[in-house]
Amino acid sequence: MKTIPQNWAELEPAEKTTLEKLFWLGYAARHKLIETTQFSKSKLNSVVAALIDQGFLEDRGLPFQTGGRKAESLCFKQDLGVVVGVYMGATGFDVAILTPNLEILALQTQVAAIRLGPGVLMPQVKAMIEATLQHLHLNPTAIIAIGVGIPGPIEFASGLLVDPPIMPGWEGFSIREYLNQAFARQVFVDNEVNVLALAQQWHEQKNQKNFLVVKIGTGIGCGIVCNDEIYRGSSGAAGDVGHICVDPNGPLCHCGNYGCVEAMAARPAIIQQALEATRAGKSPLLNRILEQKSELSSEDIVQASREGDAVATGIIQRSGLLVGQMLAMLVNFYNPSHIFIAGRFAHAGPLFLAAIRQSVYQRSLALSTRHLEIRIADLGRQGGVIGAAGLAMLETIRS
């Protein structure tokens, strides 16, 4: 691979605008870029020519042939380099190497508890990036930028973690600085739900202006897209919906309050409920799994429900209803056009989604739900690394 042009920061405003529009569109014909940039045809042509000349873009002539016209489809030049996307969850992390057009070249997953702290986790992340690059016969100099999604609140500007409840030991640690020193490339770090929201926004080619991405996992969080941009709030804490109260008489949460939706409907609560029911002899099926594995996972509960286990089905339904109660509040306040459900539990099947919808439609006002769509986030498991890499590309273009 040839030397990478590192002159992103020196691009003209019109060039940056064109690259950003192309980023959102993916492969795009010139007429589409004229439409979205609102440049004149001659201005766009000259900007595109300059970008091709500098090695940022190429014209693949693919994949659409319309009418008798010469097909043309612009995209980021393949040998521009690669983007690294890292998505860290509570129980493991994903590392992917992607093209500048966000096609995944390689994806690796590792089980590792985030509470082991940065001293244990970060060398593993670094080693996995190196190994994945090597596997693709790439040198670290091929990296354009690195994007990281993490399951904790972060001050976006400084890249520092702030008081991360499920990430003890990470307070004040700079993931950005660590990876920047390791690879000598720009690093962008954001909360996992913002990264998932960006992935959804990219998947939709920025066609939806105001929507939410809700992740249900070890915690519950919400990525917010407002007027086409990720909304982070006045101190970067927006979307921290896991501690919204859905039942004042509910159980005590680790935050000190009662009845938080996270304490009642996220993965640990679901597993706890399943364990209690199983130990009380209410589910022979879950009992069999528990005896085999001496533990239960959320996947086991989903599987048991699919096989007709009433206890598992009840637990999933209850979780969906509670999540829906919380979402009904957000719908009344925010009036989004879409809510996308993400996280492994999103794939619990139609039962979970139906329970969420039932709650939302019952508790929200008619005007807010008239055009509301609630569905599973489109990119599934890959949304994390695609969003993280997307963040890196977008911020590089804007820098």
Place this chain on the structure above:
Amino acid sequence: MKTIPQNWAELEPAEKTTLEKLFWLGYAARHKLIETTQFSKSKLNSVVAALIDQGFLEDRGLPFQTGGRKAESLCFKQDLGVVVGVYMGATGFDVAILTPNLEILALQTQVAAIRLGPGVLMPQVKAMIEATLQHLHLNPTAIIAIGVGIPGPIEFASGLLVDPPIMPGWEGFSIREYLNQAFARQVFVDNEVNVLALAQQWHEQKNQKNFLVVKIGTGIGCGIVCNDEIYRGSSGAAGDVGHICVDPNGPLCHCGNYGCVEAMAARPAIIQQALEATRAGKSPLLNRILEQKSELSSEDIVQASREGDAVATGIIQRSGLLVGQMLAMLVNFYNPSHIFIAGRFAHAGPLFLAAIRQSVYQRSLALSTRHLEIRIADLGRQGGVIGAAGLAMLETIRS
């Protein structure tokens, strides 16, 4: 008053930008406009010269004299015309005539129940605008534009009311068309809380990017400012927070659900609670007022609390705690920098505000409340007409 220039729509983009910045700043020196428009000094000077020439601006040379330099303070030209601000509540409406710099020239108030419908209300509004103009010796041709705030959900683009719960009989009625036909001027209609949010934004000279204005009256609603703009949601329903559930075991609301904050903490609920306590013989003070007037108002309850009545104080405190519970959810989700409390009940005194704060700080996450300020909206009762007139000016400049 001389003929009004009606060429707002023909202004150049740079002229519109300058007028909008001036609108937010109020009186402004040139260096301040250079700072906010980011125009060069020579560009700004030529734009300002053109605007003065066309009769939009004037230089008052007021009110600040800094150093040895000639004082200069630009503002909209006084004889440009007037703006009409109409603020309609559930139980009455305000009409004001303002200068283009949003100084109130005259303000009139009338008691009238909104549920009497447009056939009764709108001729009253029209007559009051005419009378107020006459009182100022102004002709309707002096009107630049008319802004209206209403207590119901509205589709901002069409100006039509959509399914307004406390405005039966208004469904599908066009306030815009009615006033446009009456005065032959552009009319802009928005929900009351958006109008209050715009007033607050104007008062702050647009210094706060992300904040909420919560109005507690017959209903409870929330105006949202997101990235410096009023946020209306994907179908204009954003901020309809009155039906957020604060107690699943709470009383039945007219919306069909249980425990809505509006059904438990807004004015009708407060009055109902006071009546019940009074009839049960728990408050001699309120009983005396009830015997005199044969009804109780929220003002009576506030007054009783000021005079040491424990029942009144308890009711106000409970309402504040419930509103705070709802706001805690919004704070976790939206992470605003400020929450401004509006509506007559906002002036219930420090007790009400203290109860709201107590709930919010107890139930919200630390990162979200670290820099959060909760206080009474600055413009008080006048916020309604100032916001409505501000909407009319802003949309005229942008049109």
